[in-house]
Amino acid sequence: MPFERRSRRTLLAAVHRASALGLFLCAAASSAGAQGQSRLWYELTVGGSGARLTCDYCAPARDVGAAAALAVGAYAGDRVRVGVELSRWTYRDQDVRERIKGVGVVAHLVPDPKRGLYLLGGAGWTAYRAGEFAYDAPRITVGLGWDIPAFGNWVVGNVVALDAASFGSLRNGGTTVVRDVGLSAVRASVQLRRR
Amino acid sequence: MSARRQAWKRSLLLAVWTAAACESEMIEPRFAPVTEIGNSIAYGLWSPSGTDTCSKALHDSYSVVGPDGLRYPTWHPAVDPTGCTFGHEHGRDPHGSRLYAEVGDIPFGYANQHLVESGFGNPRNEDHFGHKVEWENGMLMRAGNTGTATLEIRCDVLTKLHQGTHSPDAFTNNLHEVAYHIRCTDGTAFSATLLTPIGTPGELVANCDRERHVTVGPATPPNSPDGGGKRAVPDQSCVFSNINRTDGGEPRFDSALHESWEVSASLRAADGHWLAAFNPYYQVMDPSRYHAPGADRSMLRPIDLCYTDAARGKDRCAGLPATPITWDDERSPFKGVRRFVDVNGNFVGNADGPNVWYTDPLGGNGQTTPFPGSLRQWIAKRNNDGLGLHGGVMGNDRDYNARGVRAPN
Numbered sequence: 001m002p003f004e005r006r007s008r009r010t011l012l013a014a015v016h017r018a019s020a021l022g023l024f025l026c027a028a029a030s031s032a033g034a035q036g037q038s039r040l041w042y043e044l045t046v047g048g049s050g051a052r053l054t055c056d057y058c059a060p061a062r063d064v065g066a067a068a069a070l071a072v073g074a075y076a077g078d079r080v081r082v083g084v085e086l087s088r089w090t091y092r093d094q095d096v097r098e099r100i101k102g103v104g105v106v107a108h109l110v111p112d113p114k115r116g117l118y119l120l121g122g123a124g125w126t127a128y129r130a131g132e133f134a135y136d137a138p139r140i141t142v143g144l145g146w147d148i149p150a151f152g153n154w155v156v157g158n159v160v161a162l163d164a165a166s167f168g169s170l171r172n173g174g175t176t177v178v179r180d181v182g183l184s185a186v187r188a189s190v191q192l193r194r195r
Numbered sequence: 196m197s198a199r200r201q202a203w204k205r206s207l208l209l210a211v212w213t214a215a216a217c218e219s220e221m222i223e224p225r226f227a228p229v230t231e232i233g234n235s236i237a238y239g240l241w242s243p244s245g246t247d248t249c250s251k252a253l254h255d256s257y258s259v260v261g262p263d264g265l266r267y268p269t270w271h272p273a274v275d276p277t278g279c280t281f282g283h284e285h286g287r288d289p290h291g292s293r294l295y296a297e298v299g300d301i302p303f304g305y306a307n308q309h310l311v312e313s314g315f316g317n318p319r320n321e322d323h324f325g326h327k328v329e330w331e332n333g334m335l336m337r338a339g340n341t342g343t344a345t346l347e348i349r350c351d352v353l354t355k356l357h358q359g360t361h362s363p364d365a366f367t368n369n370l371h372e373v374a375y376h377i378r379c380t381d382g383t384a385f386s387a388t389l390l391t392p393i394g395t396p397g398e399l400v401a402n403c404d405r406e407r408h409v410t411v412g413p414a415t416p417p418n419s420p421d422g423g424g425k426r427a428v429p430d431q432s433c434v435f436s437n438i439n440r441t442d443g444g445e446p447r448f449d450s451a452l453h454e455s456w457e458v459s460a461s462l463r464a465a466d467g468h469w470l471a472a473f474n475p476y477y478q479v480m481d482p483s484r485y486h487a488p489g490a491d492r493s494m495l496r497p498i499d500l501c502y503t504d505a506a507r508g509k510d511r512c513a514g515l516p517a518t519p520i521t522w523d524d525e526r527s528p529f530k531g532v533r534r535f536v537d538v539n540g541n542f543v544g545n546a547d548g549p550n551v552w553y554t555d556p557l558g559g560n561g562q563t564t565p566f567p568g569s570l571r572q573w574i575a576k577r578n579n580d581g582l583g584l585h586g587g588v589m590g591n592d593r594d595y596n597a598r599g600v601r602a603p604n
Contacts, residue, residue, distance in 0.1 A: 057381045059347040096344040131341035172339055175581030
């Protein structure tokens with residue numbers, strides 16, 4: 001299907017852009033680390049997420065579905081780490097499998113390095129798929145998390161994040177079905193990070 | 196002070212004018228009142244017979260003047276408030292539909308009336324009993340292949356099909372009058388009235404084997420066009436296989452007699468492109484006849500099966516008197532009162548407008564100005580491509596049996 005190819009190309013382009021930006025940030029952070037103590041980190045989060053699709057006649061509410069995210073990045077100092085994140089969400093209702101895929105750059109700001117709290121922000125791209133319907137839009141992410149040292153260089157913790165996408169249209173093939181669609185998802189996850 | 200008053204007046208006038216404009220947009224589908232000029236062919240067809248206790252005059256009082264100025268019969272209760280009975284019913288009382296305020300009483304026979312005038316060449320007039328109304332408010336619709344998971348669209352649907360299941364008419368005749376009104380929260384909306392060809396003229400499709408087309412005879416009118424969809428009608432072999440079961444099981448009258456008229460209707464512009472399309476399936480569980488080649492008028496009566504060894508006292512025949520009753524007896528369980536409608540797909544392709552189109556009685560040759568024999572249609576200025584809007588079922592939790600109702604119904 002031409003539409004699927006186009007949609008994949010859009011997502012692929014978004015992945016490339018996000019990766020490039022992430023690599024740039026990582027490189028910048030590593031460069032900073034060459035002068036300081038920064039190094040790479042990677043993280044896996046799993047949990048649940050409730051998503052809302054909003055438009056004039058969208059079915060807004062969904063129960064909590066499984067969510068997971070994988071992030072890799074670098075430290076840009078004691079208080080900041082940046083990286084690239086891939087996220088997934090899925091939920092099944094009425095024999096319909098709904099999926100959200102996200103890709104973006106994230107930054108963790110640690111207000112007090114002696115404490116586990118950090119603030120999370122990011123920007124990227126979201127793709128929603130359900131049956132023959134598709135939605136792609138830019139998104140922002142905000143949230144906060146809490147790190148607890150586990151063992152060695154590993155930390156565990158919790159993170160709550162809100163992904164909010166807007167300025168997209170719901171499409172069926174090449175046809176726009178609804179304009180001005182928003183998609184938000186609240187993720188509550190546990191994380192495992194190598195610092 | 197005077198200037199201020201003038202400004203207030205102007206503001207008030209503007210507000211009223213704006214409200215009126217909005218109101219006129221909202222009620223545009225409603226036929227404008229016209230002067231009555233006479234009676235339609237469909238008016239006055241019914242007279243009491245058998246056990247019916249209402250008078251013809253009372254029956255004829257349930258009427259409406261159509262957009263052409265002719266008086267048409269319309270929906271009435273099976274039992275008049277005075278207590279007398281008409282012996283037949285027309286389905287669900289349309290006054291409860293949210294669309295009733297907009298579309299009013301449905302004139303029965305409006306499309307039939309104008310067929311000859313449109314140049315079709317032959318008349319197609321249908322009896323009074325077969326006009327059946329069904330409606331539902333706020334139906335939760337499905338979109339695309341995701342059901343209601345992604346989109347939450349609700350529609351009000353009010354429809355009427357002439358679906359006679361007491362005579363052999365539908366064995367051969369595929370032109371049937373349908374009125375279909377739909378208004379949805381996504382903006383999908385149209386009001387269509389037409390004679391729609393359902394399946395192939397001159398033949399029916401066996402209800403237990405949709406691949407088996409049974410040629411019955413010439414259609415009326417003889418130039419009836421082919422239509423999409425089909426008329427799945429019980430035929431003798433289907434009925435017998437469900438009643439005289441080889442596995443020794445109980446007879447299954449609902450399976451034997453289930454009748455489905457699967458409409459594939461559209462309104463089309465003069466250049467052939469479609470403006471609105473819909474494909475509801477109108478279903479009847481208890482017709483009072485089935486197709487039987489070689490029988491008188493090619494049909495037999497299910498009630499007679501209740502007095503065979505295979506079905507006596509079983510399934511739908513339970514509780515019947517031991518002495519055979521006739522097909523038009525009120526006590527018969529086969530009188531066409533158990534019906535439902537699968538709403539199915541609803542498509543609009545009229546983004547460039549206008550709202551009002553005039554088509555021939557078959558729904559074609561749509562133009563923006565009236566022409567001889569044309570019917571007024573209303574279609575929202577919208578394309579709902581990609582939405583795949585389709586609906587659920589109306590009426591499967593009720594039947595329309597009432598005191599006095601009997602076949603023919």
